[in-house]
Amino acid sequence: MVKRLERDIEADCRAIVTAAGGRPYKWVSPGAVGVPDQLCFLPDGVFAVAEIKRIGQPLRPRQRAHYTTLQSLGFVVRRVTTTDEMRELIDAAHYWRRNPHREFPTWPPT
Numbered sequence: 001m002v003k004r005l006e007r008d009i010e011a012d013c014r015a016i017v018t019a020a021g022g023r024p025y026k027w028v029s030p031g032a033v034g035v036p037d038q039l040c041f042l043p044d045g046v047f048a049v050a051e052i053k054r055i056g057q058p059l060r061p062r063q064r065a066h067y068t069t070l071q072s073l074g075f076v077v078r079r080v081t082t083t084d085e086m087r088e089l090i091d092a093a094h095y096w097r098r099n100p101h102r103e104f105p106t107w108p109p110t
Contacts (some may be wrong), residue, residue: 003054010052013038013086020090034062036077040090048076048093055081
């Protein structure tokens with residue numbers, strides 16, 4: 001099986017966010033190394049953050065730190081390696097928007 005490049009996975013994920021009626025933005029922060037790749041603004045004020053990775057590629061230590069910080073602030077953050085995981089991220093963000101007072105299930109970054 002050929003491993004897909006991160007840029008190809010990003011393009012597919014952007015298409016999924018757009019198809020869901022949202023706006024995906026590439027996040028580049030010159031002052032903060034390791035911030036997640038994609039900011040996903042979805043209809044009805046739904047927001048999610050994605051760190052796009054190739055399958056089997058772990059988060060670097062700074063990426064893990066940003067991931068944990070953003071999640072502790074209440075944002076929906078996921079490491080995404082497939083289009084199915086991007087759809088799951090969107091579903092999780094919608095769930096959190098509808099149920100803001102419920103404890104949010106966390107997924108440890110890998």
